Amino acid sequence: MARKSLIHREKKRQKLEQKYQLIRRSSKKEISKVLPSSEKWKIHRKLQSSPRNSAPIRLHRRCFLTGRPRANYRDFGLSGHILREMVCACLLPGAIRSSW
Template sequence: MAKKSLIQREKKRQKLEQKYHLIRQSLKKKIRSKIYPLSLSEKTKMREKLQSLPRNSAPTRLHRRCFLTGRPRANYRDFGLSGHVLREMVYECLLPGATRSSW
């Protein structure tokens, strides 16, 4: 089980990312615009605005965590679970359609 403080920190990052998503997206779109090209000074102003946003609002700072344990590594996107939890659930026949391998 992951520390509760780390899980809460991740939830806070998700809220910040959602809050600033449209602002970040519009600034990036203006910087890359080829229809209305900006001068170099205007682009630097846009980049400064982009950098002035909180760091934790960037989508690259988000981690996918296990739904049950909060573990940040070895997560399967389809299930939202970490590898060892997924394996235990397959062994207990809690996931329909998933088969365990044996050799």
């Protein structure tokens, strides 16, 4: 299980990203529309003044149950070993174990 502080930090990043999402999108659209480079730099400074953790690239997917940051499957939102345990226990409909 992941530490509670890391999970809380990730939730805080998600809230910041949601808060600044419209501002970041609109400023990126403005940069693509504006021709003079001096105006682009002004808009770029505005974009850079937003908090670092508001960038969507800083978000990291975590396992829904354990909070594990690695080996996550997007379709299920679970880490690999939890996914395997749930498939073996027949808790995920439609998921099939490989048997070869």
